[in-house]
Amino acid sequence: MELRNVFKSDMKQSLHKSNNMRLFFSCLFFLTIFNIFSQETTTLDGALKVKIDSLYREDQFYFGFMYNTLTNKPEGLSQSKLSTGFSLGFLRDMPVNKNRTVAIASGIGFSYNNYNQNLAIYKSDQSPTYSIINPETTFNKNKFSQFLVEVPIEFRWRTSTYENHKFWRIYGGLKLSYLIYDRSIFEDDQGKILVTGNKDFNKLLYGTYISLGYNTINVYAYYGLNSLFKTAKIEGDPIAMKSLNIGLIFYIL
Structure with a gap:
């Protein structure tokens, strides 16, 4: 046991x-x-x-909404109504420093610009003619509009990092635009006059621009360096109007 x-x-x-x-x-x-x-x-x-x-890159889609004005206007030309435009496209970012706060970017986009003013465009013998509308003349609408393909080339400075996409930025550069469609319209009580494919418009436009701001929303300004018109004249004097567009631009990653 x-x-x-x-x-x-x-x-x-x-x-x-x-x-x-x-x-x-x-x-x-x-x-x-x-x-x-x-x-x-x-x-x-x-x-x-x-x-x-x-x-890490700041490749971005952009969308802009602008107020359009005209500079170098011929005598008597005025803009009495709000003229607006918009643009959208994509930019490819190419950083040039180690911290990626400085870069060059280019891309492609589209823009639509509308100009309400008192320059009447008529078509006589298949050639457009131009005149300033008499202030005493009553009309419902008078404007010309353009649809363009644009190629921006810009220099970029920003405070971004790969961990934070909310940052300060200053972007600026040169924009080349090619006119693919245009339309001029004058409308009064007697009817409507429509002109498209106006050969007097400059097909190739270029200008400088700048955008600055924080995060998504930024202030934007563009100044055209060449005239909207190539050969248009009023009583023998060339029309040398240029565009000045001011508004907001939004960048989306």
């Missing part, structure tokens, strides 16, 4: 030691796996940060 008790006691101690050893090796195995996993996660996180930083 005593022998059996001694044997049972020895068995219990052996089982207890075996369980302790199993628990010890299980904990050791778990800690080893956790350490390996942690090292892999740290390595992956580091690699991810390097990858994001190395590819």
